[in-house]
Amino acid sequence: MTDERTRRLHPGALVVATIRGARNLVAGVVALVVLAAQGHAGWALLGLLAGIIGALVLPWLRWWRFTYRVGTDALSIEEGLLHRLRRSVPLARIQDISIEQGVIARVLGFATVKVETGGGKADDVILDGVGLAEAHRLRGLLVPGGATATAGVETPVIEPVFAMGLGRVLLNGLLSFSLLLWIGAALDLSRRALDALEVDPIDLAGEGTSLTFALAGAGLVLVLLVGVAVGVVRALLRDHGFTLTHADGRFRCIRGLTPRRETVIVDRRIQLALVRRKLLARLLGYCAVDFQTLGGSDDPSGRQEVAPLARDDEAARVIAAAGLPPFSAEGLTRVDPRHGARLAIRQGAGITALILAAAWFEPRTLFLLLALPILYAQLRLSPRFHRYALRDGALHVAQGVVGRREWIVPSGSVQTVSLSRGPIQRLLGLVTVSPDTAGAQGMYRPRIVDVRLDAGQSLAALLLARDQAAGA
């Protein structure tokens, strides 16, 4: 790495930016001409001046302010007119470099270089416009060896880690329908049926309307049946012939009738395992397993379902194949018993206030208050099911009363640890411990909510101490 000069981007990028600016200016000029025609020539001239500065001068200044330099240990970038940014990307962190060329760029002989650092897409560094030779020089400098990992073409016949037969797929379809959703849909449909018959449901009890009742009941049953059928068909299309194999450090998951999809999950991109136990499946002794993965150039990022409906021993086999320690509910530490009280205060108070506010306008909503004891019981029970432990080089977290979730987070995949607390927690001396991992999306994070402050502090320190031992 000999050449450490500070460089600017290719002048061709300026041409593209100017063209883009001029295009925006055209629309503005039309508006200004109208303004001038109405006799506001002075304002129009001022607007034109501002437009020219915005569209033509600013890109030039921006180009002039943008410099980069490849040092011995980092790629440094400086940019910004008012809001100045100096970014340094350690060379050790650069994962990949992509070179792209648009039409104008091709004519003018420059390219856009994207530097991927393994963070999110938004974190990637973009050099919009360097000479083609410079782009290749950068690639040579920044990606030593240019590690080429090509996916294997061969598909040896191997014993699957997990597979679902037809019966299991159908059962999953039966279980996957959401009870609340279908009750809602059924109520809605029966109401429409009543509307169509021009019957007011309030009057139903009064007159001899056993026919309407029968119709509504039949409608409800029909909707439920259709709902279940739809769930089963969808499961069949999505999961038919579900097969998960593991070889050469990667999982291969093949599933679905049409389209038949194949997902590849590289072992070392697996950040954590999540075992989900929904109420119905749990009562029948089943669970689902997800892996959270960090995306690469070709790999998907986020949560990948690797076992939609599995017995406990099957789930354990999948988790073991990924090289993760097994989850065991035994020996976990409970969070503070006041966790339930805090949730009850926080969520219960809010929901009660909401219902009372609604009752102000519509007294009949008061019957929703009947549901509060159920919510309250669930919240009060939550500390019993929210447990954690740090063992076998991984953080184990269990959470949830009705639907339960269990996380296995190898300490090597913990990026940062945060302790946080709101006003109620401060009063009670409790904190929430949030280990942050790569590729997390959607709901459900392996947070430990409401442990005593000292326990939270020592857990955070321990998590990172293990991490440093694992990373060294």
Next chain:
Amino acid sequence: MTLAILPLTPIEPAQKHVFRLRALGFWAAVSAAAIAGEYWFAELIPWHGMVAGPIGLVALWRVLWVPHRRWQRWGYAFTGSELHVVHGYWVETYTIVPIQRVQHLDVVQGPLERLFSLCTLVLHTAGSDANMVELPGLKRETADALRDAIRERIGSGDA
């Protein structure tokens, strides 16, 4: 009792002026909108200041009182292998970033920060919720020194 695991360094006192000016800009605009709204819809409001009054009080509180508190809650510690950052007035958050996990670093300076010669150090990790950890209110020398120390640590490390 605080969340801090280590003794923390406070950020530069001038940062509270940055917080204050930012709050001033925002709340001046909101108050102006509230006052304009009251004149516009004067006939709909029983008495003057019914909307603008409370908003004005909140604005005063946010501009005069909160910036100092927010500044007080910020703190950091660099151990050589970890950066600890704490902040938050209503919800406190204490974040520990292992240097080995840092993907890249920014030193950022907005126009208001330039007025007081302050910088913000931003650590990017591969994480999801805390993938950007910001530490405002640093002198440029401090920010640069921290950045260089962290970069050196990553460069020499076996990450």
